[in-house]
Each structure stands twice: as C-alpha cells, then as structure tokens.
Amino acid sequence: MPDETILELVDLKKHYPVLGGVLRRQVNSVKALDGVSLAIRRGECLGIVGESGCGKTTTAKAVIRLHGATSGAIVFHPKDQDAPVEITHLSPRQLKKKDLRHRLQMVFQDPTTSMNPRMLVKHIIAEPIIEKESLTSVELEARVVALLKLVGLDRSHLYRYPHEFSGGQRQRIAIARAIATNPECLVLDEPTSALDVSVQAQILNLLRGLQKKMGLTYLFVTHHLLVVKYMADRIAVMYLGKIVELAATDDLFENTRHPYTWALLSGIPSTEPDATRQRVLLKGDVPSPLNPPQGCRFHTRCPFAEDICLTTEPPLADMGDGHMVACHRSHETPHLFIQRQTAQ
Incomplete structure (x- = not known):
C-alpha cells in the first residue's frame, strides 16, 4: 500500500449552533465533530464506523465540502500538482476554478433522493461531464454509454427516469455519475445500507473492481462491520x-x-x-x-x-x-x- 497521502483532516471540528430565546441567539452547539485528524493514503479504502450520531456522515459531508467546517483544516493533495491545497474554506466557485471539484466526488446513502426524478439517466450522468469539459452530443452520449457499461448497465437505460429502476440499479447510476469526472477520491456514505443483501454484495464487488481499475481512493462510511471488513484497508472507529x-x-x-x-x-x-x-x-x-x-x-x-x-x-x-x-x-x-x- 503506497504511503502517499491524498487527503488530510487536521483537528477538524463541526459544531451546529443551537438558537434560543426571543432574539434567537446561540445558546449552545451540537458538537458533531470535535477534533478529527486523519491521513488518507492514495489508493486505499479507509472505513469509518460507529453508532448512529457519532459523526460519520458529518465527516463525509465536511470532506466533500457540503458542510463547512467550524475549525480545523481539510488538505487535498492533487495527483498532478506539486503543492497540497487547503480546501476548508474555499467556495464552490473557487473549488471549480482551482480544478478541484471534480477530483472529490460522493456516492450518497439513498440513490432515490440523490437524483433528480425529472431527469433522464442520460442527463443525470452527463451533467458533471458538461460542467468539466466541452463535448459534442455524439461524444457525450458515447461517454455516458461507456460509463453505464462500466457499472453493469447498457444503452437501453439511457432514456429512463430514476423511478423506473430498482434500488441496486439506481445506486449503479449514482456510481456512474460519481466517476464521470475521473475523480481521485470517492466518499461513500453507506452506499449499500438501503439495498437487499444480495444486491449489496454486487455493489461492493463493483466498487472494488472500479477502485482497482481506476486507481480510486475511498472514504467508506458505514455502520456494518462485516461490510467494512470486506472493503477497507484501514478502519477508524468514531464515538x-x-x-x-x-x-x-x-x-x-x-x-x-x-x-x-x-x-x-x-x-x-x-x-x-x-x-x-x-x-x-x-x-x-x-x-x-x-x-x-x-x-x-x-x-x-x-x-x-x-x-x-x-x-x-x-x-x-x-x-x-x-x-x-x-x-x-x-x-x-x-x-x-x-x-x-x-x-x-
């Protein structure tokens, strides 16, 4: 396992304010994260486990910058850049301008709510590609079809809506969307917890195959210890x-x-x-x-x-x-x- 670091969390904290009184002033805070430090190695799968409410998902969302950190630092080491970049307080526009947003992607727990029900699968997967580069319609469709095949689907699924698929198929579509920009690191927030056991095994094998084929790094959040034992190289236990x-x-x-x-x-x-x-x-x-x-x-x-x-x-x-x-x-x-x- 290579020792090169791709992502560092340094004393990361995320406190959610609790407001009270007539003037709605802050009277307390929920300390969801209270000093988390991690170094994730390039190419590995680092699992995070713990009871509900321990801060697993908050860590995942802070890393992907869906939630801003209260304090601490998130340092990303891009593969083709010499200097690491602290992304803790970068705005969405700055992340895109610095060519960083497409390098960090996330697969959410519930694929049903993470996709727009009004969009065809073709457009769902194509959306991040369009944000990153300019392609002709023919090239774009070919790229989307290639991604669908990579996750076990095919061209016949292009013109369907999310509700027309099973839970496992929807998660495959979500994975295809996440890898559409050729990311370096994927944050997986309990990607199999909403699926049947037999389908869970298929998705886990798919993720392992993609990691090997694309050289991905995973931050794998789950409460299932046998799943994390199968997937992870290292495990962090949170409380x-x-x-x-x-x-x-x-x-x-x-x-x-x-x-x-x-x-x-x-x-x-x-x-x-x-x-x-x-x-x-x-x-x-x-x-x-x-x-x-x-x-x-x-x-x-x-x-x-x-x-x-x-x-x-x-x-x-x-x-x-x-x-x-x-x-x-x-x-x-x-x-x-x-x-x-x-x-x-």
Whole structure:
C-alpha cells in the first residue's frame, strides 16, 4: 500500500449552533465533530464506523465540502500538482476554478433522493461531464454509454427516469455519475445500507473492481462491520465526534485495543453454528453531543473506567504499526477483555 497521502483532516471540528430565546441567539452547539485528524493514503479504502450520531456522515459531508467546517483544516493533495491545497474554506466557485471539484466526488446513502426524478439517466450522468469539459452530443452520449457499461448497465437505460429502476440499479447510476469526472477520491456514505443483501454484495464487488481499475481512493462510511471488513484497508472507529481507534483492518479485528471497539465487534454474528461469543452489552445511552462528558467521552459506558478517565481526555496514541488508540488503559485492555470474558 503506497504511503502517499491524498487527503488530510487536521483537528477538524463541526459544531451546529443551537438558537434560543426571543432574539434567537446561540445558546449552545451540537458538537458533531470535535477534533478529527486523519491521513488518507492514495489508493486505499479507509472505513469509518460507529453508532448512529457519532459523526460519520458529518465527516463525509465536511470532506466533500457540503458542510463547512467550524475549525480545523481539510488538505487535498492533487495527483498532478506539486503543492497540497487547503480546501476548508474555499467556495464552490473557487473549488471549480482551482480544478478541484471534480477530483472529490460522493456516492450518497439513498440513490432515490440523490437524483433528480425529472431527469433522464442520460442527463443525470452527463451533467458533471458538461460542467468539466466541452463535448459534442455524439461524444457525450458515447461517454455516458461507456460509463453505464462500466457499472453493469447498457444503452437501453439511457432514456429512463430514476423511478423506473430498482434500488441496486439506481445506486449503479449514482456510481456512474460519481466517476464521470475521473475523480481521485470517492466518499461513500453507506452506499449499500438501503439495498437487499444480495444486491449489496454486487455493489461492493463493483466498487472494488472500479477502485482497482481506476486507481480510486475511498472514504467508506458505514455502520456494518462485516461490510467494512470486506472493503477497507484501514478502519477508524468514531464515538461522539472523535476517533477512538484507528488501525489496519486485520489488526483492528484481531488486536482490539479500545473498549468501545471491543463492544462493537462482539455484536458480529458468527458463521460457525457451534461457536460461542460473549456479547458485550454497554450500559446507558450515548451522551448528548450538546454536552459531551468531560475526560474520556466513553467513560460513562466503559466497564474499565478509572478516575483519570473522568477528568482527562486520552490522546490518540500510536501503539505500534500505526495502531492508534485513545484510551488511558490501552496497554492493558487485551488482558482486561480476556479477564472479563472469563468471569462471564
């Protein structure tokens, strides 16, 4: 896996204001992202997992600049440019002028709502191409047909509307639109969660094939751990707006270091009929992002919390081989996990 970085998030924060009172002044803020730092390598698939509300989709939308960041930096490294570009506060016009918008594309969770129901498939896929370059109508149609074939469709689908397709076909069209501008990085926001299981497998295989064929980089957001295990080279685990663990996929599954990750992985059903697995049930609810706990944000639900966890926020530290963990007890957690399972 090449170590060249294509995208960096540096202490990225996104706070949504909460207004109150007669004058509608800001009285609080929802801390959806509260200091996320990541470096995504060119050509890899980086997965982001976590419970609903942890900040996964907000991260995806901040990267693609659908949501502006409150603070921090998003740095993009274009392939054919020597200097990296900070895109955090660039306007849509500036992104287009600097030849950056087409390099970062997104595939949304629900293909039905991400496409204009009044537009033919031909025009849906052609729209980003027209924005990027000038082609004759014949050349444009040939390009659209080539893209449809690339995602498993054909010319007969050109003159249909989105509602005339199945969910899996609509997602294929959304993928074709996303790769129409030859992007360097695709942000995938739970691209298979709205699909049947059999169709999910087809879409995942399609995405893997496209990544290999086009040299794409993926930021893959999902809550499905088996899906991210199949797709991702590395996985970042998020909890309440922060990354609590980041590691290579195999290392994360085999050498879990954070109690929250341990609890998530314990919920994966086994394919072995005689296998026994101790499910880790976390107590309490996820705290509100309006008023996150002091210290470690997971301490209110952590079975191994100590006094220091209540007052001091643990840094995201490297445990070796790029395995990053934000836990005061990360050096002893494997022993604690075994000890807890034995006691049960």
